[in-house]
Amino acid sequence: MSVEAPRIRVLPADLVNQIAAGEVVERPASAVKELAENALDAEAGRLEIALRGSGIDEILVRDDGHGMSREEAALALVRHATSKLATEEDLRRIATFGFRGEALPAIAAVSRLRLLTRRPGDAEGTEVLAEEGREPVVRPAGAPPGTTVVVRDLFYRTPARRKFLKSARTELAACVRVVEWLALSNPAVGFTLHHDGRPLRRFLPCSTAADRVREVFPDVPLTPVEGILEGVAVLAFLGGPEHARPGARNLELLVNGRRVADRAIVAAVAAAYEGMLPAGALPPGVVYVNLDPAAVDVNVHPRKEEVRFVNPRQIYAVVRHILRDGLAGARAGGAAAGILPGPPAAVPPEETRPWRPPVPEPLGPRTFGLVPPPAPAVQLPAFPADAAFRSGAPPVESPSPGTAAEAPAAAFRPGSFAALVPAGQVFLTYLICEGEDRVVLIDQHAAHERVVYEDLRAALRSGPLPSQSLIEPLPAPLRADLLAVAEEERDALALLGFDVEPFGHDRALLRAHPAGLRGDPVEALRETLAVLAHGRGGERAVVERGLATVACHSAIRAGKRVSDAEVRALLRRMDEVDFGDHCPHGRPAWTVITRAELERMFGRR
Ligand SMILES: Nc1ncnc2c1ncn2[C@@H]1O[C@H](COP(=O)(O)OP(=O)(O)OP(=O)(O)O)[C@@H](O)[C@H]1O
Ligand SMILES: [Mg+2]
Numbered sequence: 001m002s003v004e005a006p007r008i009r010v011l012p013a014d015l016v017n018q019i020a021a022g023e024v025v026e027r028p029a030s031a032v033k034e035l036a037e038n039a040l041d042a043e044a045g046r047l048e049i050a051l052r053g054s055g056i057d058e059i060l061v062r063d064d065g066h067g068m069s070r071e072e073a074a075l076a077l078v079r080h081a082t083s084k085l086a087t088e089e090d091l092r093r094i095a096t097f098g099f100r101g102e103a104l105p106a107i108a109a110v111s112r113l114r115l116l117t118r119r120p121g122d123a124e125g126t127e128v129l130a131e132e133g134r135e136p137v138v139r140p141a142g143a144p145p146g147t148t149v150v151v152r153d154l155f156y157r158t159p160a161r162r163k164f165l166k167s168a169r170t171e172l173a174a175c176v177r178v179v180e181w182l183a184l185s186n187p188a189v190g191f192t193l194h195h196d197g198r199p200l201r202r203f204l205p206c207s208t209a210a211d212r213v214r215e216v217f218p219d220v221p222l223t224p225v226e227g228i229l230e231g232v233a234v235l236a237f238l239g240g241p242e243h244a245r246p247g248a249r250n251l252e253l254l255v256n257g258r259r260v261a262d263r264a265i266v267a268a269v270a271a272a273y274e275g276m277l278p279a280g281a282l283p284p285g286v287v288y289v290n291l292d293p294a295a296v297d298v299n300v301h302p303r304k305e306e307v308r309f310v311n312p313r314q315i316y317a318v319v320r321h322i323l324r325d326g327l328a329g330a331r332a333g334g335a336a337a338g339i340l341p342g343p344p345a346a347v348p349p350e351e352t353r354p355w356r357p358p359v360p361e362p363l364g365p366r367t368f369g370l371v372p373p374p375a376p377a378v379q380l381p382a383f384p385a386d387a388a389f390r391s392g393a394p395p396v397e398s399p400s401p402g403t404a405a406e407a408p409a410a411a412f413r414p415g416s417f418a419a420l421v422p423a424g425q426v427f428l429t430y431l432i433c434e435g436e437d438r439v440v441l442i443d444q445h446a447a448h449e450r451v452v453y454e455d456l457r458a459a460l461r462s463g464p465l466p467s468q469s470l471i472e473p474l475p476a477p478l479r480a481d482l483l484a485v486a487e488e489e490r491d492a493l494a495l496l497g498f499d500v501e502p503f504g505h506d507r508a509l510l511r512a513h514p515a516g517l518r519g520d521p522v523e524a525l526r527e528t529l530a531v532l533a534h535g536r537g538g539e540r541a542v543v544e545r546g547l548a549t550v551a552c553h554s555a556i557r558a559g560k561r562v563s564d565a566e567v568r569a570l571l572r573r574m575d576e577v578d579f580g581d582h583c584p585h586g587r588p589a590w591t592v593i594t595r596a597e598l599e600r601m602f603g604r605r
Contacts, residue, residue: 014133017079017109018158023302024106027165028055028154029174030303031107035149036182037097038104039063041084042147045205046190049179053196054172056154056165064146067119073126074138076115079105093293097258097304104149109133110161112152118143133157167488169502173481176200180216184286185257187212198505200480213237213286220250222285225326230314231291234322238269238285241276245530246545249481250284256293260307264316265289272323289319417574422567429558431567437595445558446589448570452516453551454577460495460547466515467497473509476500476522482529483508489532492542496550498525516554524553 011019025031032055039047042065052058068076075081082101085091091099107113108130118125125143130136155162165171172195179193183203193201206212210224222237239250253265265287270277277283297308309315420433420440431442459465478486486493486500486508493500497514513521528549532542556562562570599605 013079014109017105017133020079020102021106021110021158022161024102025110025154026303027174028059028171029178031055031059031111031151031154032061032175033178033182033303034098034103034107035059035061035151036178038149039065039147040182040186040189041096041098042066044146044189046192047182048192048194050194051172051175051196054168055175056162056168056171057152059151059154060148062146062148064144067122067146068117068126069119069122070126070138070140073115073117073128074136077104077108077113077128077130077136091299094298095256095293099299107151108136110158111154111156114150114152115147116141116143116149117147118145120145167484169480169487170484173479173484176480181252181254181259184209184212184216184252185254185259185288195505200505209235209288210237216286217284220284223327223330225323225330227322227326229318229322231295232315232318233290234287234319235290236269236285236287236323236326238287238323238327239283241273241278241283244273244277244281244283245527246278246281248282249530249533251282252286254286254288255296255307256290256298257288258298258304258307261305262307262309264309264312265319268316268319269323271320272327274324274328287319287323289315291315417571418568420571422564422571425562425567428561431562431570433567433571439593439595439598440590441593442570442574442590443558443588444556444560444562444570447574449551449555450589451570451573451577452554453548456514456547456551456554460543464495465497465550467499467512468515468517469499469512470510470521473501473511474522475503476508476510476525477506478508478526478529480505481533482526485529485533486525489529489542492532492546493528495543496528496546498528500525514550514554517550518555518557519553524550527553 024034028051032049032051036047036049039061040063042063044063044065046064048060048062050058050060072083078101080101082099084096085094085099085101104113104115113128113130115128115130116125117128125141126138127141127143128136128138155165175195176193179191179201183189183191183201187206187209190205191201191203192199203212203215206215213222217237217239220239220243222239224235224237226233226235228234248261248266251266251269253260253262255262255265266282269282269287273283295310297310298304300306300308416436417433417440420435423432423434423439425431425444429444431444431447433440433442456465483502483506487502490500497512498510499512501509501511503509508525510521510525513524517524528546531545531549556566556570596605
């Protein structure tokens, strides 16, 4: 009988670390996040982040935090070694970014890692070198107080992972975004980000979240909203519906300082806009949600990108309620446009780091460093127990009476727009037409957009959309993430009629745009890029999404006077296309009031 070696064996530590790294370190941005979070957990006041080659060649994160003793530094690269968690009870109330003792060994397993650290009170520092999965070398070294970690040649041992990385620009954009949201969640901490020696971002320490938000979103007007209800504190800075874009690209959700993707909060934001957002679109901005750490499980995702609320329905209801009230109040007060006005709210000195976990306990009015009014005793509206929420989709509001959604079947046959007689235009936006015992109200932009959209779709079947070349290329300042899209989706952009060339690290040159665009072609490009970036699918699907944006920018705007002749031309065109009821963004384009309804309104019936 031969003695066989057992087929099951315990994996060597290096291999275990590499496998763990596959989950924890997906791309350079995930390493930047882990290293920066460690620095924040070490109570750093300033973070210096320098990348080379989009973080693939090198990531350096330097902090002025509390540093490590030699003994601690030697343990830092050992799997499951952490200073942040000791008992099972701690795991239920995590108030630091880190808690697993996984990040450093995982990064070290797929790179060449050097750590240099010194506690402010120590005379000598420590250097730890880890390479090739070998036992780390630990030795004395001169070091400034704090910790510096340098990660070189990410994924050099795992070429398959390296192959999955996107373009250098996209990886860099992801790193920039990490720094931006860490800056948002830690306003009191200063951040600098360099790439290949060039400065990319610089956030000076701020005394309030509002100041930091202004730094991170310099171009978009954002309305501040805040409130505390049922122990959940919400602070948000949100853009108007006109700045909404598909998906959550420009919306950061920070739960107890941790950035997460969360359906309940997204649905609550959408619901708070009360039907003013195009379908699937979300406003830009940031929503901070702070609650008792025991009410949220952060240990549910390998890169901690999701959390699980003990009571997600409560979170949905509270966030929706606070945002809806705040946004409505801002609209009523006319504050929506001029945002974050006046000097930042004064903060008491001990509150200069309001956004560092742990969450203040008990949750009080100083939670945000701003001074929110005491929580009013508000009766929450009943939570909508609809299937849409459970599936994560924003709850659908039922259409109000008189919208196209219910009117046309009984009242008006599409296909007879041309027979209508234009009676006028109101608010420079709505066309009033009459015919066949009814008044038809048309949203000039939505209707024209639909017509243009169908035209463009037909044109696209036989090749790229007609394009208008510019004699002088137009410089288009773009955020790093959009610049990455401009590079990656060149073919789709060409089909849509855009000729764009990335230029430097913060702009592109626009050489041609779709013929027939109205308004600013750079704005049209920006929006198209944002739309192309959202979601996945083959080129066809990507182009389809861009088409709606090009149509939107080629259609008559709201706020523009139109002549009767133009209205008649539009009515004729509306008959030609398979009109449906909605513009490509999902809003109704027209609605009907019958003579009978009018007569009822005036008591004639
Ligand atoms: N910049 C730093 N300053 C001081 N101590 C640090 C720093 N980076 C890491 N450490 C120490 O090294 C330990 C291991 O770090 P690592 O990131 O691997 O795990 P963690 O942060 O505890 O948990 P997680 O895996 O969830 O991030 C930390 O618990 C901390 O004690
Ligand atoms: Mg960590």
